[in-house]
Amino acid sequence: MIIILKNMCTSNELPTVAQIGCGPSGMFFLHALATHRRKGVQNLPIVTCYESSPAPGGVWRSKRVGNATNMYEALWTNGLHYHLKITNQWPTDPVNQHGHEEMLNPSKTGSINAETTGATMPDRTSAATLTGVKYAEQQMGVMEDTSRTHVQAETTANTVLATLHAQRQQLQNANDDTWQMRTNVALAQRELKELQQKARLKKQRLYGIIRLLGFVDLMLFFRIAQCGGSFFCRRW
Known part of the structure; x- marks a missing residue:
């Protein structure tokens, strides 16, 4: 936090600035101020920095009173x-x-x-690193071979499935043809039975006609025999 104690617009004197805290932002500000002074920049403010820590860098916040740690010193042990x-x-x-x-x-x-x-x-490339690289390359090759094998297996499986589907279609067509043939055979058997029944009825009818004609011939024979060789009998 930086507080300007004198108005720069109403006074010709150099402004007095109070800088509260010398943490990262405060250090950047002081560094920039020192850089401009070395370059000969005039009319720079008079800065007074107030810091509770004995050294620049700020203080880490802590819930415990009196347990504050200098931020810049702590970065030495916790930094990169x-x-x-x-x-x-x-x-x-x-x-x-x-x-x-x-x-x-x-x-x-x-x-x-x-x-x-x-x-x-x-050169930090050690034998272990080279071995790891070779192992990674080998594993990559194994993965590529495995993937290629999976693709080939999938292609073969698709071909087998297509062949099985075609054979199933052929079997279905053969089954349909067999069922149609059975239907036709059953229909032909029924028609044959009907024809046999009709022929039997015709045969019985013919036998009836033959019997009737034989009975008529027998009656005519007795008539002729009774009338003395003539069909018409004369009584005189």
Whole structure:
């Protein structure tokens, strides 16, 4: 938090600014102010920073009274690998004008250069790494072969299913033809029975006519015999 104690519009004097807290934002503000002063910028405000911590960086918030920890010091133990190598917290020159050699411990500069440029960085590719890469490539090949096998198996299964479907259709057609043939045979048998029954009736009718004609012939024979060779008998 920054508080301007004097109005810059109504006074020709340099404004007095009270900066509460020297945490990350406050440190950036002070660094920018110092940079502008080194560049010769005039009419810069007079800044007074108020910080409860004995060192810049701010204080971690804690629920326990008196248990506050300096944020900048805590970052040394909880920060990243490169942050832990910083030993000069306040370089004499702006950071954007010098490399990390001005900020880091000289004993750490070599490792930073090696890791950044790779000039003196040893080859970290170990046998275990190469083995892992080869194993990963082998596993990738196995997965590709397995996937290809699955595709081929699926294609073969689809072909078999299509063949089975065609055979099932042929069997269904044969079954339909057999059923139609059975129906035709049953119809022909019924028609044959009807024809046999009609022929039997005709035969019986013919036998009846034959019997009737035989009876008529027999009566005519007796008539002729009775009348003396004539059909008409004369009584005189």
